[in-house]
Amino acid sequence: DQQVKQNSPSLSVQEGRISILNCDYTNSMFDYFLWYKKYPAEGPTFLISISSIKDKNEDGRFTVFLNKSAKHLSLHIVPSQPGDSAVYFCAASASNSGYALNFGKGTSLLVTP
């Protein structure tokens, strides 16, 4: 069963606006959450992460928010740029499983000029 869910397969945003990608999880043992970005024919590359003891982590244009009570996290990209167009995967891991990653199905983001 899918423990990490990304319910929006695709998202289109205008350049300069905010992109918000959402992710839900079901396993309460997850204690570390990550976002990966993937271009075609390349492996996923790490973007940003957050520990379960925090509710927000910011890195430049990227901010991840975690709502543990709702088992929900989101990635905000501000401002969005055309180079951000890619597939974004949400992933979650648990320390008791060696931090193996459980991925969502991904959201394809298209940033239009």
Place this chain on the structure above:
Amino acid sequence: EAGVVQSPRYKIIEKKQPVAFWCNPISGHNTLYWYRQNLGQGPELLIRYENEEAVDDSQLPKDRFSAERLKGVDSTLKIQPAELGDSAVYLCASSHTRAPGGYTFGSGTRLTVV
């Protein structure tokens, strides 16, 4: 620093044939993972190594899949015999032992079984 190197990048084989994928992790990374990504899905873990020991292979279809990581460095994933449903991208990743977020993925091997 060289990244995670995988070969081949692409492989097309007929069903029932064997196939092998190779991965060379980042130097010093003790943990190595093999993931499989089906079309339209996120990557799914097949096996995790800590040095040369397979510590989690619960998702590896052991009737046809095998893996090894001799000397705790590079690794090989094998499928024998391949089935049509094995068509996917096979990703290798490495990290420092038990380091969350420290994964580096290779570019993957795209397998097509015809």
